[in-house]
């Protein structure tokens with residue numbers, strides 16, 4: 001078992017880290033305060049060729065593995081949780097399902113521009129009345145000749161206001177339960193598609209989170225992803241990969257918060273010496289390092305298993321549960337190490353803290369991860 005990242009992964013990580021430090025870190029708080037989605041950063045990420053890391057080269061991606069994708073997501077999280085969230089929603093949720101379940105024509109038309117970074121993707125499962133119990137959805141797609149007509153409301157959809165395509169889950173057969181759900185590729189320019197709300201949130205405000213309404217949205221039958229009734233099994237597969245990306249993003253948030261606290265504790269003096277020399281502060285920083293390392297190990301294990309084709313139901317849930325908790329705890333301690341300054345927006349820990357909280361909610365709450373792991377353990 002080798003715990004070192006392969007050379008190619010280290011090279012791309014270093015390139016992305018340099019970009020993050022030069023281009024993202026200086027504006028990370030500003031875009032948060034302004035609630036501004038930084039289009040220019042995503043264009044540059046496209047030029048760096050990382051908007052389709054785990055998508056095959058045939059369809060404009062980098063052809064990297066899930067481990068490489070996790071490394072990139074972690075680097076983005078280390079400087080901006082919001083950019084990281086929009087990035088993983090675009091990749092794991094908006095792009096990957098088209099590669100996994102789409103036809104060659106759909107991949108050429110919809111996946112290629114996403115993977116190349118020319119367009120942005122989104123994925124719409126959650127509704128106002130159904131989140132954890134997501135299959136209990138009200139959105140319907142009724143067949144009408146060679147078209148489907150979609151009606152319903154989707155809630156908390158990352159990127160919907162800036163996306164060029166949205167993968168929408170809808171009921172095609174109300175009698176068939178899990179087997180009655182299908183996925184459609186919807187173009188936000190389609191008549192009847194509307195972004196009803198862009199939410200103000202406690203964090204991640206540079207990443208738009210939207211309510212969308214679908215009012216008699218007509219899509220041709222070739223916008224059905226996979227076969228009718230396959231939408232729920234696609235969802236499960238998509239979320240397994242998605243959870244690894246949230247774990248990676250969480251590891252990045254933890255790493256960013258840890259680094260900020262370590263640096264500050266070495267510089268800040270009280271009682272005539274650096275605060276890092278006080279046992280209580282040193283122990284906090286050591287524990288931040290320990291939790292971050294643990295989160296990264298679980299994330300890389302799940303990513304490697306995914307790449308090996310193993311069943312990652314338990315591993316991805318474990319990684320997501322642990323890393324999201326680690327991110328929140330480490331960020332909270334980073335605020336504490338910074339004292340009063342940690343409570344101001346002049347220092348990054350408060351941002352990591354607010355951003356980290358979502359990681360315990362999105363793509364399945366921590367309670368749902370416990371449920372999944374418990375089932376896997378036969379409990």
Ligand SMILES: Cc1cc2nc3c(=O)[nH]c(=O)nc-3n(C[C@H](O)[C@H](O)[C@H](O)COP(=O)(O)OP(=O)(O)OC[C@H]3O[C@@H](n4cnc5c(N)ncnc54)[C@H](O)[C@@H]3O)c2cc1C
Pocket residue numbers: 089093123124125126129130131132133155156157158159201204209358361362363364365366367368371
């Ligand atoms: C910033 C942000 C971005 C998001 N992006 C997307 C996106 O791009 N696409 C998308 O489709 N969705 C997205 N979501 C939605 C997200 O996945 C859901 O919010 C999440 O799954 C929880 O659903 P809910 O909000 O309806 O909470 P609920 O399901 O109502 O849960 C409320 C509470 O009850 C608990 N609970 C529920 N059921 C159980 C149970 N069986 N056992 C124990 N506890 C339970 C939950 O853990 C939680 O604590 C996003 C949400 C946010 C906030």
